[in-house]
Amino acid sequence: MKETKTRGAKAGSKLGVQKGKNASKGAKIKRPPSAFFVFMEKFRVEYKESHPNNKSVATVGKAGGAKWKSMSEQEKAPYVEKAAKLKSDYEKLKAGQVEEEDAASDKSKSEVEEEGDNDDDGDD
DNA sequence: TTGAATGAAAT
DNA sequence: ATTTCATTCAA
Numbered sequence A: 001m002k003e004t005k006t007r008g009a010k011a012g013s014k015l016g017v018q019k020g021k022n023a024s025k026g027a028k029i030k031r032p033p034s035a036f037f038v039f040m041e042k043f044r045v046e047y048k049e050s051h052p053n054n055k056s057v058a059t060v061g062k063a064g065g066a067k068w069k070s071m072s073e074q075e076k077a078p079y080v081e082k083a084a085k086l087k088s089d090y091e092k093l094k095a096g097q098v099e100e101e102d103a104a105s106d107k108s109k110s111e112v113e114e115e116g117d118n119d120d121d122g123d124d
Numbered sequence B: 001t002t003g004a005a006t007g008a009a010a011t
Numbered sequence C: 001a002t003t004t005c006a007t008t009c010a011a
Helices: A036-052 A057-070 A072-095
Strands: none
Touching: A036 A057, A036 A072
């Protein structure tokens, strides 16, 4: 079952790209990037240089994924190692990220966790 | 199954 | 201004 698509519903991302309300925290805790992402960071730049005409993430995403599979473990090794370190670091950061008090904004309403396979979210 | 980076294009 | 497009991997 490949849920790689992740797009049966709006599940892909909640997309919170507006603004960080609290600048103080700044560094919010994110999931550790996988080896693929570590590799991709470099790949994206290289790809852009090789293909300045290309446009979006989808293209380099595919190209990156294709290349990733093309790489041998030894080639992936440094990325995997880096990912492992990032993961380790993440756990450390996460340990300090325990405080999550809504200082200013209080979400009084408890968000009901809509989960899983609802193709259609009736949020109305 | 979600979310992580990404950045232009589409809505 | 928000969502989409796609990739893989870890939680």
